[in-house]
Amino acid sequence: MIERLWAKLSKSSLQPADPGAFENVPEHVAIIMDGNGRWAKDRGLPRMAGHHSGMKAVKRITIAADRLGVKYLTLYAFSTENWKRPKAEVDFLMKLPQQFLEIELDELIANNVQVRMMGHKExxxxxxxxxxxxxxxxxxxxxxxxxxxxxxxxxxxxxxxxVKDIAADVQQGRLAIEDIDDKVMADRLLTSGLPDPDLLIRTSGELRLSNFMMWQLAYSELWFTDVYWPEFTEAHFHEAILEYQRRARRYGGL
Structure with a gap:
């Protein structure tokens, strides 16, 4: 079954596969949503138009992930490095969460989706x-x-x-150095309470993590595509999931 679905998705015109045909769906999928600006440039549009179209892709892929039974979907919406962009673009990006949630929140609630955020609010x-x-x-x-x-x-x-938080606990006698382990570190990360991603997807053809979940992605499967985020469809998402299913996750073992 998987081989037939893979052949179908590998054609030039991708079509979504039957969600019921998927097994071993990753519990947690993380996505670096890249290529909005280049997508817009290729069409002679301002970069803001690419970001606006990317917002539609967020809804599309949220629905696709939910249909497949993915439990956690983490989307890299704005990085600490993105402040270096032109002020007009940053101002526009800061308004997107408000615009997206004003339009989609009722539907998210109706579909039993829980919204979370990780990042530096200050x-x-x-x-x-x-x-x-x-x-x-x-x-x-x-x-x-x-x-x-x-x-x-x-x-x-x-x-x-x-690390600073752990050091403070050691300094104050609340934690012994010999008790510091992976769990102690993970509990102090912004993803505390979430499982590590099983699969990372990055769009637009870039092959790097760009300061995204570097601790949590230690054993994640990585999948890259040349497709820009605004044109990333349910079929592309299915393609990534099928590739994930073809891989053997050994975590250093045999």
Missing amino acids: DLPPFTISAVEEAIVKTANNTGLVLNFALNYGSRKEMLEA
């Missing part, structure tokens, strides 16, 4: 935080797909803060 504008926190509160009791937005997130800063 640098975000109040209207962005307000929109995200409203969505978090209104979906807190939902038990379906967890839609986790990485917003103003950077893995190096996350790990440095975790």
Whole structure:
């Protein structure tokens, strides 16, 4: 069955596969949503148009992940390095969460989706935080797909803060050095309470992690595509899941 589905998805015109045909679906999928600006440039449009179209892809892939039974979907929405972009573009990006949630929150609630956010809130504008926190509160009791937005997130800063927190506990006598292990570190990361991603997807043809979940992705399967995020479809998502299913995850063993 998997071979037939893979052959189908490998054709030039990808079509979504039957969600019921999938087995061994990854519990947690993380996506670096890349290529909005280049997608817009190729069409003679401003970069903001690419970001707006990328917002539609967020809804599309959230629905696709939910249909397959993915339990956690983490989307890299804005990195700590993205502040280096032109102010007009940053201002536009800061408004996108508000726009997205104003349009989609009722549907997310109806579909039992729980919204979460990981990142450094202190640098975000109040209207962005307000929109995200409203969505978090209104979906807190939902038990379906967890839609986790990485917003103003950077893995190096996350790990440095975790190390400082551990060092403070050692200094204050709350933690012994010999008790520091993977769990102690993981519990202090912004993903505390979430399983590590089983699969990382990155769009647009770039082959790097870009400071995204570097601790958590240690044993994740990585899947890259040249497709820009605004044109990433349910069929492309299925293609990534099928490739994931073809791989043997040994975690260093045989």
